[in-house]
Amino acid sequence: MLGREGDGLDLLERYYALGLAIVLLHGLTETGECTCGRGLDCQPSQSGKHPLWPGYLDGEPRWADMRRELVRSRRRNLALRLGDQPNGSRLVALDVDGHDSLLNPIVARFGALPPTLTERSGRGAHWVYRLPAEFRYPVNSTIALGVEIKSARGKFTAPTSLHAAGHRRRWTIAVEPAELPRAFAEAIQRPPDRPPTVLHRIDLSGLESSAYGRRALEDECRAVSEAHEGERNATLNRAAFSVFQLVAGREIRTAEAERELLRAALATGMREREARATIESARRGGTRTPRTAPPRALVRRA
Ligand SMILES: [Zn+2]
16 A cells, blocks of 8 residues: 655655645754754654644645655655545554553453554554544543554654654555454544543642632643643643743642643643653743732732
8 A cells, every 4th residue: 555665755645645634744853853943942752743834633735835845855754644534534543652562451352453554663553543434533542551542633653754763664564544443443432422521620639729829720731631632732831831830939839730730631641751741841941930829809800
């Protein structure tokens, strides 16, 4: 279907010919920095893999623009967006963050997963499946230890992109995506009567933050837990920055801020390492500009 080798331009053309939704990403320079040019301000977890253009979730791929950009800079990386494809199929992916044995609990419960289009990088893999027509898209979320389901509004960095660890991503099984087993599709689909996000509720017992601080923390955590996949790191960054301004202003206790932000981030399916890195970087920024509760009258009017 795809062929295993080829440079970025070859694969861009093959993805396009197959009717797959392509997202052009920043790449890595010779010295391993992100081509966005923000240097150390580019989150390490996003370096060389964040979209070049905003709005990629909503528009059709701008094929001519992407091709021109890739000809201009062969260092750009590529991602495939999941969900509805230009060819009419509906794709989801199992993002396995480690050895394939992480899939064992899923296989034990739903039976063997059919071989399908599979991308491997250094330590993990993406198994790409077609979602049968009668099922709703599941929510992007962690479904087993180390296994995330990526669905509509999800994407993954695709071959032949260069990984920060220095290797190129490859299709190790280059066939058409197989159909996701129905029992499994059924088990993970979004329930019809429940909102698509995990609502965040803070346990207020034992907090020593001020009432204003608590409300602000709860609001920020809710924003994080409701963020879509492509926006969750930016949302967490913004929320954590604001929360740590209030920590520095003594409205919120540090331990509570860290615990609740992390809990909200993990509820979205974000990986712990990435979430902790974002929170830590926002903490450094936010605590430099302390903020306190506005005067009471303003709070009431708002
Ligand atoms: Zn960057």
